[in-house]
Amino acid sequence: MNESSNMATRNSRDKILGTVHGNQPAPRELPPLPEGTPIAPADLAPTFITALEAIGAAAYIVSGFDRIATMLHEQFPGARRIVTGCPQLNAFAEAAAAAKGLDPHMLENVELAILPAHFGVAENGACWITESLMVERALPFIAQHLVLVIPHSSIVPNMHAAYDRIAVLEAEAPANTYGFSTFIAGPSKTADIEQSLVLGAHGPLSLTVFLLDENLSDAGYF
Amino acid sequence: MSGSNHKDHAALAAEFNKDEPRVDWHDETLWWVRQKRDKAAARVPEWELLRDTASHIKENVLSNLSGYLRQFEEEATRNGITVHWAADAKEHNEIVLSILSRHKIDKMVKSKSMLTEECHLNEFLHEKGIDVVDTDLGERVVQLAGEPPSHIVLPCIHLKKQEIGEIFHEHLGTPKGNADPQFLTHAARLHLREKFLTRRVALTGVNFAVAETGEFVVCTNEGNADMGAHLADVHIASMGIEKLIPQRRHLGVFLRLLTRSATGQPITTYSSHFRRPRQGQEMHIVLVDNGRSVHLGKKDFRNSLKCIRCAACFNTCPVYRRSGGHSYHTAVAGPIGSILSPNLDMKKYADLPFASTLCGSCSNVCPVKIDIHEQLYKWRQVIVQEGYATAGKTAAMKTMNWVLSHPGVYHTAGKTGRWFMLNVPFTVKNGFNTWYRQRDMPTPPKQSFGDWYKKNKK
Amino acid sequence: MRVGLFIPCYIDQFYPQVGVATLELLEKLGCEVVYPPEQTCCGQPMANSGFEHLTKGCNDLFIKNFEEFDYIVAPSGSCVLHIKEHIHDPAGQKPPEAASSDRTDISALPEFANFPTANSRHNIPGKIFELVEFLTDVLKVDKLEASFPYKVGLHQSCHGQRGLKLAQMSELMAPPFSKPQHLLNLVKGLELVELDRKDECCGFGGTFCVFEEAISVKMGKDRVADHIRHDAEVITASDMSCLMHLEGILRRQQSKVQIKHIAEILNARL
Numbered sequence: 001m002n003e004s005s006n007m008a009t010r011n012s013r014d015k016i017l018g019t020v021h022g023n024q025p026a027p028r029e030l031p032p033l034p035e036g037t038p039i040a041p042a043d044l045a046p047t048f049i050t051a052l053e054a055i056g057a058a059a060y061i062v063s064g065f066d067r068i069a070t071m072l073h074e075q076f077p078g079a080r081r082i083v084t085g086c087p088q089l090n091a092f093a094e095a096a097a098a099a100k101g102l103d104p105h106m107l108e109n110v111e112l113a114i115l116p117a118h119f120g121v122a123e124n125g126a127c128w129i130t131e132s133l134m135v136e137r138a139l140p141f142i143a144q145h146l147v148l149v150i151p152h153s154s155i156v157p158n159m160h161a162a163y164d165r166i167a168v169l170e171a172e173a174p175a176n177t178y179g180f181s182t183f184i185a186g187p188s189k190t191a192d193i194e195q196s197l198v199l200g201a202h203g204p205l206s207l208t209v210f211l212l213d214e215n216l217s218d219a220g221y222f
Numbered sequence: 223m224s225g226s227n228h229k230d231h232a233a234l235a236a237e238f239n240k241d242e243p244r245v246d247w248h249d250e251t252l253w254w255v256r257q258k259r260d261k262a263a264a265r266v267p268e269w270e271l272l273r274d275t276a277s278h279i280k281e282n283v284l285s286n287l288s289g290y291l292r293q294f295e296e297e298a299t300r301n302g303i304t305v306h307w308a309a310d311a312k313e314h315n316e317i318v319l320s321i322l323s324r325h326k327i328d329k330m331v332k333s334k335s336m337l338t339e340e341c342h343l344n345e346f347l348h349e350k351g352i353d354v355v356d357t358d359l360g361e362r363v364v365q366l367a368g369e370p371p372s373h374i375v376l377p378c379i380h381l382k383k384q385e386i387g388e389i390f391h392e393h394l395g396t397p398k399g400n401a402d403p404q405f406l407t408h409a410a411r412l413h414l415r416e417k418f419l420t421r422r423v424a425l426t427g428v429n430f431a432v433a434e435t436g437e438f439v440v441c442t443n444e445g446n447a448d449m450g451a452h453l454a455d456v457h458i459a460s461m462g463i464e465k466l467i468p469q470r471r472h473l474g475v476f477l478r479l480l481t482r483s484a485t486g487q488p489i490t491t492y493s494s495h496f497r498r499p500r501q502g503q504e505m506h507i508v509l510v511d512n513g514r515s516v517h518l519g520k521k522d523f524r525n526s527l528k529c530i531r532c533a534a535c536f537n538t539c540p541v542y543r544r545s546g547g548h549s550y551h552t553a554v555a556g557p558i559g560s561i562l563s564p565n566l567d568m569k570k571y572a573d574l575p576f577a578s579t580l581c582g583s584c585s586n587v588c589p590v591k592i593d594i595h596e597q598l599y600k601w602r603q604v605i606v607q608e609g610y611a612t613a614g615k616t617a618a619m620k621t622m623n624w625v626l627s628h629p630g631v632y633h634t635a636g637k638t639g640r641w642f643m644l645n646v647p648f649t650v651k652n653g654f655n656t657w658y659r660q661r662d663m664p665t666p667p668k669q670s671f672g673d674w675y676k677k678n679k680k
Numbered sequence: 681m682r683v684g685l686f687i688p689c690y691i692d693q694f695y696p697q698v699g700v701a702t703l704e705l706l707e708k709l710g711c712e713v714v715y716p717p718e719q720t721c722c723g724q725p726m727a728n729s730g731f732e733h734l735t736k737g738c739n740d741l742f743i744k745n746f747e748e749f750d751y752i753v754a755p756s757g758s759c760v761l762h763i764k765e766h767i768h769d770p771a772g773q774k775p776p777e778a779a780s781s782d783r784t785d786i787s788a789l790p791e792f793a794n795f796p797t798a799n800s801r802h803n804i805p806g807k808i809f810e811l812v813e814f815l816t817d818v819l820k821v822d823k824l825e826a827s828f829p830y831k832v833g834l835h836q837s838c839h840g841q842r843g844l845k846l847a848q849m850s851e852l853m854a855p856p857f858s859k860p861q862h863l864l865n866l867v868k869g870l871e872l873v874e875l876d877r878k879d880e881c882c883g884f885g886g887t888f889c890v891f892e893e894a895i896s897v898k899m900g901k902d903r904v905a906d907h908i909r910h911d912a913e914v915i916t917a918s919d920m921s922c923l924m925h926l927e928g929i930l931r932r933q934q935s936k937v938q939i940k941h942i943a944e945i946l947n948a949r950l
Binding site: 231232235236238239242245249253260263264266267269270520521522523538540541544545576577578579580581582583586587599600602603604605606607611615616619620622623624625626627628629632636639640656657659660661662663664665666667669670671672673674675676679 | 693698700715719723726733737738843849877883884885896924927
């Protein structure tokens with residue numbers, strides 16, 4: 001920014017902060033945060049799946065990536081360009097390494113993106129995915145269809161627990177200190193036209209979430 | 223939207239009511255959204271506790287807003303975001319323009335931001351030769367129609383699908399007569415995808431900014447904010463200074479309340495957290511005052527700054543549902559708009575606090591417990607004090623006061639009035655009596671209760 | 681106990697039968713009821729129109745007429761709420777502050793300087809009750825010698841419901857309760873109808889009913905339609921202002937549906 005606009009914004013800054021400071025009401029303590037209604041561990045995944053299905057997404061519990069690859073092969077037979085951030089699927093799709101660092105506009109023709117996410121939230125079916133898992137920020141949005149893979153055991157009950165978990169993740173690994181991150185809860189959608197719900201607005205037309213449960217036998221998928 | 227020549231809410235609402243079936247449709251559509259909110263809230267056992275918590279957090283924010291603003295600026299700057307300060311709408315618009323000019327860009331995409339509506343950004347940029355495409359579907363519809371949005375969450379809720387089909391036929395070339403929401407949405411998807419891919423500047427709003435971490439959150443169902451930002455070389459975020467929250471974990475409270483209150487969903491499809499610009503990208507945030515710092519000093523009205531723009535108050539308001547957002551002739555309509563707008567321009571918006579029966583429903587649905595209906599009452603007192611009541615109303619009130627302060631006068635007036643109603647009905651049953659237009663007058667009794675008591679009890 | 685009977689101005693002038701029913705009902709239930717003849721109005725129509733600063737005359741008159749009683753009872757939720765919230769000095773008892781730059785602080789206006797203060801000996805806010813809540817909370821009525829064999833729609837007047845908490849509000853996630861319904865359930869033969877929108881405002885709103893006539897009437901028509909859809913023969917409420925507005929619409933539609941204030945129903949005999 002040039003000199004004079006820097007000055008202008010500096011003057012406004014001081015004026016705004018001064019007026020705000022002078023007009024603030026008496027101090028008010030922060031309240032304690034609720035923990036939310038607890039959910040029994042066995043109910044976490046079913047609650048998550050119910051919430052997801054209510055928002056037009058599909059959810060499956062699977063034992064491993066082989067299962068995922070098979071199912072995706074069945075569900076997206078004609079997909080011409082698939083990009084994945086899951087190294088286990090590099091045989092199935094274009095690996096992250098190839099797509100990473102590209103101009104995001106180059107991802108325009110991606111039909112299917114398969115990405116890992118950190119955890120799911122039972123109360124609303126959301127998955128938390130940080131930039132480090134996205135390959136490119138644009139990818140989870142620009143792909144026509146999105147698949148997310150989370151550990152079955154990763155589901156937390158509600159958003160309070162989610163932010164606790166996010167803090168833990170950041171403490172565990174610097175890569176999780178995201179420059180960008182998002183909760184994704186379902187396919188993109190709109191109800192702007194007379195409140196008629198339409199799935200598929202500007203983001204992906206569909207969302208499928210796989211819950212990886214390595215304790216499952218091969219035949220046990222939802 | 224010119225100065226004092228505009229029609230007031232009562233006149234605009236009367237026009238809106240000429241088409242009664244349409245009013246019924248508008249009313250029922252928004253009542254349904256209110257009911258969805260009720261169902262979603264009922265599934266959260268701690269709902270009222272959440273409202274209380276959110277209200278307290280926001281009160282804490284207001285009590286230390288300058289501290290949190292400084293903290294946010296420091297953290298955001300450290301994250302690589304350029305922080306700008308705009309004292310008013312004009313400065314905000316000029317800052318946005320200066321960023322565009324520096325990059326020699328004349329086309330951009332914009333996702334939903336009520337703040338930019340408040341600042342009339344689109345009109346300003348249009349005059350300067352900048353092409354702005356609104357990418358939220360509802361906003362794109364009203365943009366093509368040449369109208370302002372009528373609802374802060376559902377911008378084109380006042381339009382029927384046939385009308386939207388017509389607009390798309392005219393501007394996007396969809397087949398005439400096609401009013402299928404699925405088809406129209408898909409047409410908009412293709413049309414706007416081209417804009418996302420070809421435009422290098424994206425402007426978004428801000429739902430919440432976190433002082434602790436210098437990040438901000440943008441919530442959409444459509445994914446349009448993200449499609450714009452992640453493909454753009456420059457991401458500009460416009461934010462009212464009151465949109466801060468102290469700590470990231472507070473987002474847990476607000477994200478649980480926001481979308482349930484707005485549309486009855488547990489959460490929006492995307493709740494995107496922006497903390498650093500993408501590699502090679504410029505990220506800017508414009509902190510806008512535009513009257514908020516002054517409003518903060520008004521002890522009776524400052525709590526309206528807690529607002530998180532969910533529009534639950536719109537959906538529950540029996541007056542809003544039957545007037546439509548355009549009757550409020552302001553960027554943010556409905557009950558919250560009626561207590562925010564007089565701060566911006568008391569003369570222009572003097573009618574809004576009176577566009578209410580003070581039923582109190584709004585205050586009960588507000589996720590941050592703003593005392594909306596009480597502020598409506600208090601604004602009425604201020605507006606009259608500032609001299610914005612009509613001469614007719616003032617005279618009528620003074621007369622009423624005189625009569626009601628003097629029992630003898632009151633008794634005579636009552637008796638006289640009833641006599642005239644009974645014996646010369648034309649005195650009230652005429653075209654000048656507004657009550658009488660669509661309602662019968664009560665039948666005047668021969669004696670008042672006072673008369674009866676005197677006869678029978680004394 | 682001595683009860684001062686406060687009869688709102690429009691009931692006094694247009695619906696005296698509601699005042700009579702209220703008085704008879706209270707006496708039946710064992711109260712000594714006195715009607716101070718010099719009473720006029722609570723001041724609400726002016727206050728709600730932005731002219732609260734003109735209501736000192738009404739406030740003084742009210743205190744003069746009613747301060748001596750153990751209880752003050754009125755068949756009107758909105759009037760009682762107004763008195764409770766506004767009879768005292770809006771500035772309360774706080775010490776005078778240094779002149780503030782807040783021009784919107786109306787409590788600092790000279791007109792309010794001599795308003796009766798909250799700590800005056802009268803304590804009117806503590807002893808004024810709307811009729812329904814007086815019956816349920818003070819007299820703790822659990823039976824009534826009343827009979828009203830009709831289908832009745834209960835209109836939930838806003839100020840009584842949300843202001844005085846006469847019934848649970850549909851917006852809140854909280855256990856349901858309804859004081860008017862409790863009393864109506866004690867009336868023989870009465871059948872309460874279910875409505876689509878339990879607590880939507882009727883649209884009267886004081887001077888709103890003429891200054892925003894189109895919306896006011898539309899809201900009233902929609903309320904009336906809800907009751908008619910559910911076969912109500914009589915519409916009742918604890919506020920005659922709502923009922924006056926709904927009646928105006930019903931009579932214009934030449935409907936057979938009647939309106940009766942809840943006092944009249946609770947006092948009704950075959």
